[in-house]
Amino acid sequence: MTNYQWYPGHMTKAKRMMQEDIKLIDLVIELVDARVPLSSRNPDIDELGKNKSRIILLNKSDLADSRKNKLWIDYFSKKGFYVLEMNAKTKAGMKSIQGVVQEACKEKFERDRRRGILNRPVRAMVVGIPNVGKSTFINSFAGRACAKTGNKPGVTKGKQWIRLNKSIELLDTPGILWPKFEDQTVGLRLAMIGSINDEIIHLDELAYELIQFLQREYAGLLEKRYQIEIPEGQEAYETIKAVCVSKKCYLKEEKLDIMKASTMIVDDFRNGRIGKITLEMPEE
Secondary structure: OOOOOOOOHHHHHHHHHHHHHHHHOOEEEEEEEOOOOOOOOOOHHHHHOOOOEEEEEEEOHHHOOHHHHHHHHHHHHHOOOEEEEOEOOOOEOHHHHHHHHHHHOHHHHHHHHHOOOOOOOEEEEEEOOOOOOHHHHHHHHHOOOOOOOOOOOOOOOOOEEEEEEOOEEEEEOOOOOOOOOOOHHHHHHHHHHOOOOHHHOOHHHHHHHHHHHHHHHOOOHHHHHHOOOOOOOOOHHHHHHHHHHHOOOEOHHHOEOHHHHHHHHHHHHHOOOOOOOOOOOOOO
16 A cells, blocks of 8 residues: 655745744634545644634535534534634635634733733634645635645745734645654545645555445445446445446557546545545544
């Protein structure tokens, strides 16, 4: 099995920058992917953000299983986070964020008032792993393209303060992914949602693992999407071959194009075309 790791040098530098910047911050806004809320969290963030107000945004929640979204909201709320479902791209759930920021920073406003400081904006830091949607979130929240966005993990550069309105300023920081995945399942899930560069992973292997999961947890979705039949207990590789035939993925001389079908399956999952799917459940 592929050893999933992705930690460019600039990420180490970004973490050092965060350690310095955190002193200026009132609030940490953490984006996670609603399909893998735990795997898409950086374990360092809890240590970096202790003693700060915390909001967790379940981004791309419309691509995830809505019943499981509710379980995750409950899970994080019990740990003391303010939690919201949203989609930075479509702006779904964005209107609620301003209110949650005010709620999360109640103590800061009270402290300021006691010191006679009025209307000092909340300074917030947006954090998250690569490709989780930080820049898209800032653009949607601010209503203008002020943070560079791209589909390649790790595209956000440098450091910038963004004045959103009178009451909030955002610091956009490049996402940080830990140096080594202690648990390979975490790496696998991140690869499935596209948080690791596709150039360094095997998409056929990824499709194989994804199909195994879907046949076990979301029976019927693959059949519906690809108009195929999957006998009980069928090997994932046979399912990929069935997709090749159904979607006419052939190389020369009628040879099945496994890579083309694998890429299609992974892409369909990432874009929600197979269905609303969550890859992990809260820990008991």
